[in-house]
Amino acid sequence: MRDLQQPGRSVVHATNGAAATSHPFSTLAAMEILQAGGNAVDAAVAACAVQCVVEPMSTGIGGDCFVLLQKGAQGPVIGLNGSGHAPAKLTAEHLLDQGIGQIGLESPHAVTVPGAVDAWCRLLGDHGTMGIDRVLHRAIRYAEEGFAVTPRISVDWSRNVGRLSGNENSAAQYLKDGGSPVPGDVWRSPELARTLKAIASRGRDGFYAGPVAEDIVAALNALGAVHDAGDFEAQRCDYVEPIASDYAGRQVLEIPPNGQGITALLMLNILKGFDLGAYDPMSVERLHIEAEATRLAFAERDKHVADPRQVDVPVEHLLSDALADELREKISLGRAMANPAKVTGPVYRDTVYLTVVDRDLNAVSFINSLYFSFGSCITAPQSGVLLQNRGAGFVVDPGHPNCVAPRKRPMHTIIPGMVLNGGRCELSFGVMGGGYQPVGHAHLLTNLFDYGMDVQEAIDCPRTFHVAGKLDVERSVPDTVRQGLADLGHDVNTPEMPWGGAQAIFIDHRKGTLAAGSDPRKDGCAMGY
Template sequence: MQRRTFIAALPAAALLPAMAQAQTGTRGTPGAQGAQGPGQGGAPQPATAAEAPLPPVWEAGQDRFIRPDVHAGDRPVGASFASRTAAYGLNGAAGTAHPLATQAGIDILKRGGSAVDAAIAINACLGFLEPTSSGIGGDAYAMIWDPKLKKVVGLAGSGKSPRGLSLETVRARAKNGALPALGALSVSVPGAVDAWWTMHQRYGRLPWAELFQPAIGHAEAGAPVPDIIAYYIRRSLAAFRRPGNGLEEVANALRTYGLADGKGPALGQVFRNSDLARTYRAIAAGGRDAFYQGDLARTVDRYFKRIGGWLRYEDLAAHRSEWIEPNRTDYRGTTVHALGANTQGLATLQMLNILERFDLKGAGFQSALSIHLQAEAKRLAYEDRARYYADPHFAKQPVEWLISKDYAAERAKLIRPDRILTPVYPGQAPSRGDTTYFSCADKDGLMVSMIQSNFRGMGSGLVADGLGFMFQDRGQLFSLKDGHPNIYAPGKRPFQTIIPGFATRGGDPWMSFGVMGGDMQPQGQTQIIVNRVDYGLEIQSAGDSPRWHHEGSSQSMGEDSPGLGATGLLRLESGVPLATRQRLAEIGWTIGDPDGGFGRYECVEHRMDGPTRVYAAASEMRADGCALAY
């Protein structure tokens, strides 16, 4: 019989001391709830409680209702903060940010499709179901476990800036020394459709056209909009309607996403997009050429000419995705893979290399020391990110040096356990945002880790006439500083925040995973690896565990983060122990309230039970999605 506790009619002040005291116990920690570290007897205990607990932040009547000191749970086994058990199956698995997209992927797998077929169907569905984070107006990256090659292969589906847009024009039209978030100036070639096609040519099993049928059906029939997606659509449309925002035209976006009142769907309201369904039908019938060289490309060309933009038919026709070799590092026996190219993937590897120099398990799960060390590793890695990461076709990157163990050892020496490092500078090389992530796997062992995005706030705000999708604003991440490796140039790929994750053990696949959310992505990926490797959490609780998020590092545009001071802002999610918050403040961190920007995680794990392959799939509570396996 399970015990139940009922507390009624007590003021919040009366509950706080008891809540603080509860933080001193073992309940709610991985070790107390039965999670085992690799070869260990359980996770370390959290820090003791603070004498003066942090008061709750009440936002009743607003978008959120927050109690920083409380994280609900009470599961009888495992970590109490885990929202559910991972989904297990023998034949295939998928985790996405929308249940209907997950179901579409599973249906494709059951019909004999490969994991790549499922990934394409999922991404097409998400372009309709989750337009706040994805769509064919954006770019895509993937890491794929190839069971025949027994290795991870990478695909970069990143589009270039328009060839007819010069640096001089960009500088003349820039706002406050940077490319604007909205409007045609920040639009680059969408790479997603060609990425799908390139993957399908190598790994697809089902006919190309079949992969679009689930998305077409949903777009025509409509689908009720879940909570988080409704919130972000309405917030984005409000920004698009704001006077003086730089948008060349807004009518198409409001007509496509705004419904009758132009404000966007509310929770549970049915949303349809017949324009996108027609666009998908054209791509299904004509392949990638329909998008990049056919009537769709000509429509895009006419639209940008009409509004005074720069993207042209020739830019689309010249686009091609690239197969690339992922970079990797070893972290305590786990090989973590990351894409380089023009992404921030190297930051995850740099952070892990630095953290390997410290005993995080001994520091304690959710302790101030553990979070302090991770956040300092982030600050060091992100200064290098701002200094060196760019399109390798335009700027030579010192990749081997950046992810070397020797360099990590040098950087680790800068970190002090009892105080925050300030200021933080990039290392000296030797001479010479909105996103969706999804993961799926098939019965033959093919696994896909894929991420796709229109970038910030749904994208540029621009929707070509009758096409039903928004163009990305990824060009906003170009620098305008002379000499910076990421400086804008025509026909150049901008710095990208989107990064899929993959981890192997002993030469075999282990995890296909990702954490959506702009600058949060390397921070989130690092926390997932630390939670699994150092603290022994299984894949669901590793994602549900309370997170930290540091803001304030130098940016890829060559600028500091404005208004956040020398050390930036360390946001701590609800559920981080009160004593941890207090100690981090004592060390010198400026602690910020939770803001919903802690990323959104999906994962598929591969394991062998004797001769039998077993998949586990996880989808966390911070998104509207789900994970399924069969």
């Protein structure tokens, strides 16, 4: 239990249902749906839709989503891959002929077809109890009538004024007098409200066919993209079988590639060969081991993870004990590795992760993202759809598994997590924050199972991330530990912003209660009833 004389948050305990998101309006929307008789799936989609309005830099209907779902604390966990594909006419040769060797963050070629709305509709139709019209009600209201901007959202918005200014439509719809809102300002998004109403009325056809899709395609084509109506019509989410690895007597589940969840499992496989519990959670030893496992696991990710519909991804090899043993042998407790592999790709801290568990113990682990902050910063003018830049995750190298190709999905960073104990969901969790997410998963789970923290303590615990050749260490890590890491050879750096934002719900089947936590690094909260 936390020291009640110190700042902090208590765990939220409940019996009938709980939700944890990175925005209070989103959590409230989920609770409204649960108390109105909806299930966890209905509540999760409602909560995410609200975040697409009130956290426009982190997520949107122009992005993608992944979901893990266990119904009634029994049976197989359902995985849903709601990531979008590249347009049918986009090839590496097309880009190379134009002198494009890397897809830029604001390039129209970075815009993959959004997968989120299709996934929401599929999830509700197959597993929800309410229609899309009901669950979008609160999001439409915030977009139409306005919402008060919260502090972290204001900071993230202000950091992107320059990028938004580069697109006329984005500047018109996401800036006011050339600037961003400050905390307490009321913000409205009337164009987005109209599009949400179209989706509420027509379902997925309200987005992937007709005026909205036409508006998006026209906006992209005007910038030199090769999207067409067929690309939107063809977008379909896929049910996938989760991949898993054992840790601390439990089964940790992730979405398979093209997601990077396999990186988190590889990290855990490396870490379980160490007695982490013998070290203090804020010790040099623990953070050093975690940093080295990060570098090793990410090197494997960057070599192999891609769209399995088009390339062979060696999942069995990546999850094997043999590989984990081989990589673990490279870690020295006395010195950081020389010439380490660097985490590649754009470094960003956006995305929204949320989790909901209802009274019937339907557990939903749900993540939705535009990739970089405000995605591509390309907005369709009539529909108000801000488009993701997930295609920047492709490489333009015909020999690489993750090379851009027609209707191919890029390597994806967003990963929902779930932990089973005896076949039943014990923990629904996620850690948003771009490339950091696998590290966040491993850090959170080792906090829980190696150090006995509760969900809120595990979320609050200071974080480090070895990225771009440096070891980012949050300011809350003691100076003596920072120096100890530097003495081992790590290039220690203090990040400008914290890493990630986590949400988690622990299901205590013995007591029949839920314990929910939410990250203080964001504006959100956990609630239950």
